[in-house]
Amino acid sequence: METNIGKHILIIDDDLGISEVIKIILQDGGYKTTVINNGFNIVKIVKKLKPDLILLDVWMSGIDGRDVAVLLRSEKKTSKIPIILISALSNTEEIAKEINADGFLSKPFDISELMAIVKQSLLF
Amino acid sequence: MLLPNIQSWNQNIQRKFSIPEYLSHSNSIFIELSIALLSISFILVVNFLLKPIKELVLSPYLLSILPVVFSSWYSGFRAGFIAAFLSALTTVYFFINPKLALSNISSDHVFVGLLIFTEGIIINILINLQQKWLHAADDEASRLSEEIKIYKTVDEEAEKNLDLWREDKEKLEALNKKITNILESITDAFFALDNDGKFVYYNKQAENLLEIGRQNIIGKSVWDEFPEIIDSEFYQKYFRAVATKEPIIFEKYYSPLKKYFEIHAYPSSEGLSVYFNDITRRKKIEDKLRISINEQKQLDRVKDEFIGTASHELKTPVTTIKAFTQLLQKILSKNDNPSVILYLNKMAFQVNRLKGLINDLMDVSKMQSGKIEYIYKNFEVNELVKETTEDIQAATSTHKIIIEGKAGCMFYGDRYRIRQVLNNIITNAIKYSPKADKIIIKESCNQDEITIEVKDFGIGIPAQETKKIFGKFYRIPNKGERFEGMGLGLHISSEIIKHHKGKILVKSKEGAGSKFVITLPAKSKELKIKNPDNKYGNEYRKTYLNN
Numbered sequence: 001m002e003t004n005i006g007k008h009i010l011i012i013d014d015d016l017g018i019s020e021v022i023k024i025i026l027q028d029g030g031y032k033t034t035v036i037n038n039g040f041n042i043v044k045i046v047k048k049l050k051p052d053l054i055l056l057d058v059w060m061s062g063i064d065g066r067d068v069a070v071l072l073r074s075e076k077k078t079s080k081i082p083i084i085l086i087s088a089l090s091n092t093e094e095i096a097k098e099i100n101a102d103g104f105l106s107k108p109f110d111i112s113e114l115m116a117i118v119k120q121s122l123l124f
Numbered sequence: 125m126l127l128p129n130i131q132s133w134n135q136n137i138q139r140k141f142s143i144p145e146y147l148s149h150s151n152s153i154f155i156e157l158s159i160a161l162l163s164i165s166f167i168l169v170v171n172f173l174l175k176p177i178k179e180l181v182l183s184p185y186l187l188s189i190l191p192v193v194f195s196s197w198y199s200g201f202r203a204g205f206i207a208a209f210l211s212a213l214t215t216v217y218f219f220i221n222p223k224l225a226l227s228n229i230s231s232d233h234v235f236v237g238l239l240i241f242t243e244g245i246i247i248n249i250l251i252n253l254q255q256k257w258l259h260a261a262d263d264e265a266s267r268l269s270e271e272i273k274i275y276k277t278v279d280e281e282a283e284k285n286l287d288l289w290r291e292d293k294e295k296l297e298a299l300n301k302k303i304t305n306i307l308e309s310i311t312d313a314f315f316a317l318d319n320d321g322k323f324v325y326y327n328k329q330a331e332n333l334l335e336i337g338r339q340n341i342i343g344k345s346v347w348d349e350f351p352e353i354i355d356s357e358f359y360q361k362y363f364r365a366v367a368t369k370e371p372i373i374f375e376k377y378y379s380p381l382k383k384y385f386e387i388h389a390y391p392s393s394e395g396l397s398v399y400f401n402d403i404t405r406r407k408k409i410e411d412k413l414r415i416s417i418n419e420q421k422q423l424d425r426v427k428d429e430f431i432g433t434a435s436h437e438l439k440t441p442v443t444t445i446k447a448f449t450q451l452l453q454k455i456l457s458k459n460d461n462p463s464v465i466l467y468l469n470k471m472a473f474q475v476n477r478l479k480g481l482i483n484d485l486m487d488v489s490k491m492q493s494g495k496i497e498y499i500y501k502n503f504e505v506n507e508l509v510k511e512t513t514e515d516i517q518a519a520t521s522t523h524k525i526i527i528e529g530k531a532g533c534m535f536y537g538d539r540y541r542i543r544q545v546l547n548n549i550i551t552n553a554i555k556y557s558p559k560a561d562k563i564i565i566k567e568s569c570n571q572d573e574i575t576i577e578v579k580d581f582g583i584g585i586p587a588q589e590t591k592k593i594f595g596k597f598y599r600i601p602n603k604g605e606r607f608e609g610m611g612l613g614l615h616i617s618s619e620i621i622k623h624h625k626g627k628i629l630v631k632s633k634e635g636a637g638s639k640f641v642i643t644l645p646a647k648s649k650e651l652k653i654k655n656p657d658n659k660y661g662n663e664y665r666k667t668y669l670n671n
Binding site for chain 2 (some may be wrong): 015017018020021022023025028059088089090092093094107108109110111116
């Protein structure tokens, strides 16, 4: 697990509270994080940041996380980056399948659940 | 009558003048010659016998005619001819002077011979003519007799047929009356159209419904009387029924009368029989119901949307609070002040309660829209009961949870959801028995089913309420005590058990506690697996119940 330490995780969530707490938890776990509170120009940003993992919210103001995922999957340089869907929607699992995400996390989640899924996603 | 008289007359003639069969109308010249010779011989003998007086009473000329008459009558013209010739010859030979002198034939001989011969021939012709006339009359009489027989037969047949026809007519009239009575007494309106679309029957109910008397419609065309239906659905259905010879049933709004009709059209070779009735009232009720159902659906949709949105919006801050609480617990775990840890634990407990309530709301929302997903796998029931009980016991100091028996069998279902049910039932048992100190769980398993019973010694459920407790947002009527919760736990539990083809029942007595009995099918491996290859699995899905 030590090999994951220092990996770069991009958090895309419009809720400042959640994005901040995720950032703290992950940094506490030894990860490097970047937070984006909207999905605009996402491909350009991702291309530039080259994160190892993306934590993506679904229901954001102004943009749908599903569209963001589709855009990222359609670009060659970003298509291989694993995406974990994080949502408070009742059908998070369905949406994750629909956009071919690598995993999902339903809100509210435990710190342990967040850490487990992040570690697991970074293994591949 | 003329014809029978002719016949009888003819029969009399035949009886009087009948001759032996072998003689009558024979074509044999030998017989004819024989008759002529016999008759001539006979007359000659008579002539000689009567010789002493004949000159007084008879002439040989007169007697010479008799063989001709006899021969002609019995053997026809040729025999008569021969007899006339022989009669002339014998008369001349035997009775004309000089008698018996062939060598001295005088002109007297020739004259008398020719005279007798001519006379014989004339008589012969007359007799033959008469005979021919008699035969013709006989033939005509026979023909007429045959015709009479035929007429009589035909007459008898006609009489019989007339009787049958009268009988059939009476039967038909009786049947027709019966059918008419039926058609007039039925509650349906009825009319019959012939193949030209003309009304041939129209009952009283039809008069009432269509508001036209039968005297104004019988014999008239449906298209003339109801021109507005041309090119309408009725028009199309009418022709389809007639063309396919198959009955058609349909409902139609008839705008001139502002009525809805249910129409049954039965085609036949005679035309079309149409039964119909007024369904306007039913239609109006249906419309109202439809509107009501649509409104209800609309309300349900709005409610679901509200629950979904509210859950999402509530979860977002809860996620943050929960995460920060956990972070604080981690950071302050080694704090010397015990109150800090206690308060943080209480905070974490309340956050989890809130999370549970929100999850219940979301589950109900998902159940309503049929979007809840079950992940099936084999698990040991006994282990699940033990694990759930231990987790609840760890958080409960007021009650002792006792497990009796052991369900030593596997169940194929969604472990997470079954645990959710057990958790709901056991926590309810604790919640609703504040004055008791124990909960008894009994588990058993046989070939057919797995049974889990949860018994408490609490406030119980009033008898009239037991059927309602699995409904949404149900709360036991408040009797001074206040129990937390939204009334969704039992509803969700019931839905989950139903999904696993199981049953959940309650036996309760007010003031004496309740017993919830969950039964699940033991052969649940045969249940259809909704999502057998979920790559997401439930390794990411951890129960919130143990938090």
